[in-house]
Amino acid sequence: xxxxxxxxxxxxxxxxxxxxxxxxxxxxKIPIIGKTLIAVVRMTLQLLFxxxxxxxxxxFNNPWLNVLWLxxxxxxxxxxxARGCDLKPGRFVLPLFAALAAGTTIPxxxxxxxxxxxxxLMDAQYVIPIGGMILGNCLRADIIGIKNFYDAxxxxxxxxxxxxxxxxxxxxxxxxxxxxxxRAALLPTVATxxxxxxxxxxxxxxxxxxxxxxxxxxxxxxxxxxxxIFSGTAITVILAILMTIxxxxxxFGTLDRHAFKGRS
Amino acid sequence: MYLGDPAPxxxxxSTPAIEIQxxxxxxxxxxxxxxxxxxVNPGEKVVLDGRSGIxxxxxxxxxxxxxxxxxxxxxxxxxxxxxxxxxxLRTQMAYVPQEVDLGSGQLRQWIEAPFAFKxxxxxxxxxxxLPKLFDRFLLSADLLDSDVSKLSGGEKQRMAIISAILLxxxxxxxxxxxxxxxxxxxxxxxxxxxxxxxxxxxxxSHDQAVLDLADRIVNVS
Numbered sequence: 271x272x273x274x275x276x277x278x279x280x281x282x283x284x285x286x287x288x289x290x291x292x293x294x295x296x297x298x299k300i301p302i303i304g305k306t307l308i309a310v311v312r313m314t315l316q317l318l319f320x321x322x323x324x325x326x327x328x329x330f331n332n333p334w335l336n337v338l339w340l341x342x343x344x345x346x347x348x349x350x351x352a353r354g355c356d357l358k359p360g361r362f363v364l365p366l367f368a369a370l371a372a373g374t375t376i377p378x379x380x381x382x383x384x385x386x387x388x389x390x391l392m393d394a395q396y397v398i399p400i401g402g403m404i405l406g407n408c409l410r411a412d413i414i415g416i417k418n419f420y421d422a423x424x425x426x427x428x429x430x431x432x433x434x435x436x437x438x439x440x441x442x443x444x445x446x447x448x449x450x451x452x453r454a455a456l457l458p459t460v461a462t463x464x465x466x467x468x469x470x471x472x473x474x475x476x477x478x479x480x481x482x483x484x485x486x487x488x489x490x491x492x493x494x495x496x497x498x499i500f501s502g503t504a505i506t507v508i509l510a511i512l513m514t515i516x517x518x519x520x521x522f523g524t525l526d527r528h529a530f531k532g533r534s
Numbered sequence: 535m536y537l538g539d540p541a542p543x544x545x546x547x548s549t550p551a552i553e554i555q556x557x558x559x560x561x562x563x564x565x566x567x568x569x570x571x572x573x574v575n576p577g578e579k580v581v582l583d584g585r586s587g588i589x590x591x592x593x594x595x596x597x598x599x600x601x602x603x604x605x606x607x608x609x610x611x612x613x614x615x616x617x618x619x620x621x622x623l624r625t626q627m628a629y630v631p632q633e634v635d636l637g638s639g640q641l642r643q644w645i646e647a648p649f650a651f652k653x654x655x656x657x658x659x660x661x662x663x664l665p666k667l668f669d670r671f672l673l674s675a676d677l678l679d680s681d682v683s684k685l686s687g688g689e690k691q692r693m694a695i696i697s698a699i700l701l702x703x704x705x706x707x708x709x710x711x712x713x714x715x716x717x718x719x720x721x722x723x724x725x726x727x728x729x730x731x732x733x734x735x736x737x738x739s740h741d742q743a744v745l746d747l748a749d750r751i752v753n754v755s
Contacts, residue, residue: 426635426637428631428633428635429635431598432629432631433647434598434599435629436628436648436651437624437648437654438651439621439651439652439653442650442651520602520617522599522617523620523621524599
């Protein structure tokens with residue numbers, strides 16, 4: 271049983287379901303109707319663009335094109351993280367790119383290679399969706415981890431400086447903050463893993479089942495993607511923080527406020 | 535008193551413990567100190583006096599490398615303070631800031647924490663001195679099992695000074711060390727500081743009792 275296609279006219283009609291949320295917003299005067307409509311239009315256009323692009327990518331299934339798409343995705347995520355964490359892009363683009371690339375590539379290649387035994391490690395059918403899922407979670411984890419790390423040091427600056435004054439080297443002084451940042455970044459995935467399947471079918475499972483696979487195959491994919499996501503987020507968060515340190519602390523070990531937007 | 539003149543009997547016999555030469559310091563965009571110079575010889579007790587906001591605390595922060603001077607030089611025991619040397623120089627000084635933040639958790643964990651750092655690990659046995667120091671500083675031994683949030687301002691200040699003493703540094707920097715203490719606790723702290731003649735102390739204070747302890751008072755204006 272393969273996936274059922276959705277007709278364009280049918281999909282267009284399905285937009286009418288938005289009447290419910292829009293009506294609620296109008297009735298209760300929730301002032302986000304404009305934002306909602308813009309978001310719906312953006313979603314449609316962005317997904318259309320991605321759909322057409324992926325159609326081409328899947329048709330060619332050229333490894334270098336697929337790698338290029340991954341690089342584009344990582345680069346967009348890179349700048350999103352810098353923006354989300356108020357980091358000045360100039361200093362952090364490269365270290366964040368490296369952290370994201372490592373956090374995405376390692377679980378992705380192990381997923382497509384040793385797990386699925388695909389002869390072509392850059393097979394678009396697997397690399398694009400799986401890479402995208404891992405990367406999306408890495409982006410979220412990085413923003414939580416990096417923001418948590420630097421915000422905590424700034425908020426408890428007196429304690430941090432006191433630690434330096436007691437003779438701590440930088441790696442010793444940042445250790446508790448690193449620990450807390452990693453905890454904050456990884457907890458959401460831990461919580462998801464602990465409750466997965468109890469409330470609703472997760473995305474990977476849903477997609478695999480809709481694609482015609484049986485539920486047992488679907489859960490194997492789901493387990494594998496959760497492991498890939500968790501591993502990827504752990505790798506990317508620790509690397510992102512460690513690799514941004516050089517650009518965000520002065521040689522004296524104090525936080526360099528010039529590295530951050532709106533703090534210098 | 536002219537800045538930089540050593541106290542009688544403590545004229546320069548050896549390398550100054552602290553030497554500040556013509557530093558200009560900015561803090562949050564404002565010029566706080568301009569062409570400031572002073573020195574403190576080994577074993578001297580010097581107190582910086584001056585009106586609030588004039589940059590006294592910034593001088594101590596400068597010595598710890600928390601604020602880099604725009605111009606001028608700072609030397610600790612003859613060694614110039616640079617981004618490379620600061621990591622070693624901090625191990626020669628103990629710093630007690632004006633507002634002490636002990637964070638959260640148990641006091642015992644807080645007092646033990648610095649000995650987890652590589653540079654202090656060999657001094658871990660100094661924690662055995664805690665009961666005597668608590669006694670001298672009029673602190674109850676039960677405090678060690680308390681949450682740090684339960685300590686009064688004066689208790690926190692005394693704990694910060696005890697923590698600095700346990701590190702066994704020859705140079706002690708104190709920013710308003712008795713500001714939150716009652717006169718009994720303040721006297722206990724000052725009596726202790728008098729009992730360590732070999733230590734070099736650079737303090738900031740408006741407390742007359744602290745000024746009386748000093749070999750020399752430097753008016754920062």
